[in-house]
Amino acid sequence: MFSRTAARALTSQSRAFSSSAARHTKVAVLGAGGGIGQPLSLLLKLDPHVSALSLYDIRGAPGVAADVSHIDSGSKVTGYAADQLDQALEGTKVIVIPAGVPRKPGMTRDDLFNTNASIVRDLAAAIARVSPEAHILVISNPVNSTVPIVAETLAKAGVFDPRRLFGVTTLDVVRAARFLGEITNADPKESVVTVIGGHSGATIVPLLSQSPFGKAVTGEAYEKIVHRIQFGGDEVVKAKDGAGSATLSMAYAGAKFANALLRGLGGEKGVVTPTFVKSPLYEDQGIDFFSSNVELGVNGVEKIHPVGPLSAEEEKLLAACLPDLKKNIEKGKAFVA
Numbered sequence: 001m002f003s004r005t006a007a008r009a010l011t012s013q014s015r016a017f018s019s020s021a022a023r024h025t026k027v028a029v030l031g032a033g034g035g036i037g038q039p040l041s042l043l044l045k046l047d048p049h050v051s052a053l054s055l056y057d058i059r060g061a062p063g064v065a066a067d068v069s070h071i072d073s074g075s076k077v078t079g080y081a082a083d084q085l086d087q088a089l090e091g092t093k094v095i096v097i098p099a100g101v102p103r104k105p106g107m108t109r110d111d112l113f114n115t116n117a118s119i120v121r122d123l124a125a126a127i128a129r130v131s132p133e134a135h136i137l138v139i140s141n142p143v144n145s146t147v148p149i150v151a152e153t154l155a156k157a158g159v160f161d162p163r164r165l166f167g168v169t170t171l172d173v174v175r176a177a178r179f180l181g182e183i184t185n186a187d188p189k190e191s192v193v194t195v196i197g198g199h200s201g202a203t204i205v206p207l208l209s210q211s212p213f214g215k216a217v218t219g220e221a222y223e224k225i226v227h228r229i230q231f232g233g234d235e236v237v238k239a240k241d242g243a244g245s246a247t248l249s250m251a252y253a254g255a256k257f258a259n260a261l262l263r264g265l266g267g268e269k270g271v272v273t274p275t276f277v278k279s280p281l282y283e284d285q286g287i288d289f290f291s292s293n294v295e296l297g298v299n300g301v302e303k304i305h306p307v308g309p310l311s312a313e314e315e316k317l318l319a320a321c322l323p324d325l326k327k328n329i330e331k332g333k334a335f336v337a
């Protein structure tokens, strides 16, 4: 992700845009002691766009911070203990939230709601108070509900700006490129797939027809890869056998999305990637959060792209996605109301 050439290009872009946002970007990780939080903190330490890294968890963050802080990149790393949330948030430009419990075999993401909804709500309330201008990247599941929870909490505090709230669905995009590359022998960099909708089961809608490699996949192979993209998380939960869900691939995906946002905030043009945001695309059907390709810019969400042309199969997938997504969003909103 951050090859020497890419890092050089990123550094010179940062200089060219001469944006203070790019050079003084404090990023916080809430849940930094966890399975995702630790490798995510490591990857953010390697990102040249990050000038300071603020690591918070209810347990273990100072240790993670001490460890990560020895890495020879420019950013300053500080760890915060359970009672130091406000200090951790002060002056942050970007906040990534992987705090919360992960699935065990047999659970759905929605089964995490009871525990994670209040964790995310309380963190959002603190953000509203201390760093209301920060861009918030929500990883904690169920994303389809936790993002509306954050939105409603910020709105209640009078500080919600839809341009600054993102559900991280990048792992679905990463998986889709990898799985498509596997069956077509393409380099995953070439087999990129736009994934729209939400982040759980049937709400994950890969648009294979829009990919030159994907449109060649038909019949049983098509059914199989769609199922694998929609239920890739289950493969990891099953293989970890009670020890949690995806952490390393998620840390990679989280760092990849954070890097895209940081590049947009720094003034780079044409940064486009799918993310779950407040969206007008299906608002007429009562669905006001949706993931589609979004252009990221100096203020966060710059432009929400339409989903584009869909195949007949994709129309069916989308029809199955929308009612589930609507329920998940309403559940999140009701929790805060």
Ligand code: NAD
Binding pocket: 030, 031, 032, 033, 034, 035, 036, 037, 056, 057, 058, 059, 098, 099, 100, 101, 102, 103, 112, 116, 119, 123, 138, 139, 140, 141, 142, 143, 168, 169, 170, 171, 172, 199, 244, 245, 246, 247, 250
């Ligand atoms: P984990 O249990 O390993 O780590 C979670 C961390 O959150 C722990 O260190 C815990 O102490 C911390 N935490 C709990 N309450 C907190 C609070 N109030 N403030 C700060 N930190 C708190 O779990 P994990 O494997 O890292 O997964 C974290 C979440 O990410 C889960 O909800 C999981 O389902 C989700 N997830 C999302 C995606 C995605 O694609 N969006 C992918 C994988 C996992």
Ligand code: LMR
Binding pocket: 102, 103, 109, 141, 171, 232, 233, 234, 236, 237, 245, 246
């Ligand atoms: C994933 O897609 O891997 C995550 O949402 C974690 C999970 O519960 O599957």
